[in-house]
Amino acid sequence: MSHHAVQPPYRRIAAEIRRRIDLGELGPGDRVPSARQLTREHGVAIATATKVLALLRAEGLVLTRPGAGTVVAPGPAAPPRARRSADRSEPELTRERVVRTAIALADTGGLAAVSMRQIAAELDVATMSLYRHVRGRDELILTMADAALADAPLPAVLPAGWRAGLDLLARAQWATYRRHRWLPHVISIARPQMMPHGMAHTEWALRATGGLRLDRQLRWHMAITLMAYVRGIATNLEMRAQAEQDTGLTDDQWVGGQVATFQQMIAAGGFSTMAALTAQGDVDLDLETVFEFGLRRLLDGYATLVAPPPAEESGVSPGR
Incomplete structure (x- = not known):
């Protein structure tokens, strides 16, 4: 039996709907089964059913219409632009609408779901009309990232104390990454990007360490290292969500089902330290606890750079 014959459930179900569209059983504008219908018909988890629809959207085969659910996307024989001209009530196409639609697609299906064709299908416009508002996909994704950061603005006034300021910034970024799991894969630490709201985060971090008599090298490294740490942990968020969609299991449920296998590997591999710690009981360990x-x-480490040296090291006697 060929290994190519084995497909994940969501791909098998998507292929069946794709076949029905290709055969004309489902035509442009026809509703496709909802996520709940798919769970009933195929006996899969709601997360798997949602992934089916996300895959079909990413391929440009279906789109979501308010009040109508998920429907087959219009074919080339019925250009969306021609239909729009007859309906003057449609909102004007703007850069903001293009970016927001792209963010919604990425939030559902990741960056792979973002294509100019799919955005055009979601907005019911001709694909070429999008290029009047964005030059291409690269510019669009950078604009999406900046817009996502703009949705969670930092307070106008820094809290008192450098640590409170940096802690607030880190948590604001973590919350934004959790809402937009694709975002950490766009942000670059090595090559600064032309994003006004992203630069505002760097400005905040630098301001938080102002007045501490630290040199500029140290202040820049503290700011960038903090943001790199949050981004690094956040790159795992999308993988976790993807795994939950593929398996229909949470991290805890998946680990619970793998305990026996892990124990066998630990014993067979001679991992004595892991075996000893595992035998002592469960550990509360997930992305949130690792982030915290x-x-x-990290901030404890920064504190050693900020604090003045002990009196005996500074040459000042304790009595003075």
Whole structure:
């Protein structure tokens, strides 16, 4: 039996709907089964059913219409632009609408779901009309990232104390990454990007360490290292969500089902330290606890750079 014959459930179900569209059983504008219908008809988890529809949207085969659900996208024989001209009530196509539609697609299906063709299908416009508002996909994705950061503006006034300021910034970025799991894969630490709202985050971090008598090298490294830490942990968010969609299981449920296998591997591999710690009981360990632990320890480390040296090291006697 060929290994190519085995497909994940969501791909098998998507292929069946794709076949019905190709045969004309489902035509442009026809509703496709909803996520709940797919769970009933195929006996899969709601997360798997949602992924079916996300895949079909990413391929440009279906789109979501308010009040109508998910329907087959218009074919080339019925250009969307011609239909729009007859309906003057449609909102004007703007750069903001293009960007917001792209963000919605990325939030559902990741960056792979974002294509000019799919955005045009969602907005019911001709694909070429999008290029009047964005030059191409690269510019669009950078604009999406800046818009996502703009949705969670930082307070106008820094909290008192450098640590409170950096802690607030880290948590604001973490919350934004959790809402937009594709975002950490866009942000670059090595090559600064022309994003006004992203630059505002860097400005905030630098302001937080102002007045501490630290040199500029140290202040820049503290700011960038903090943001790199949050981004690094956040790159795992999309993988976790993808795994939950593929399996229909949460991290805890998946680990629970793999305990016996892990124990066998630990024993067979001679991992004595892991075996000893595992035998002592479960550990509360997930992305959130790792983020919290790492953030606290990172800021603790910064505190040693900010604090004045002990009196005996500074040459000042304790009595003075």
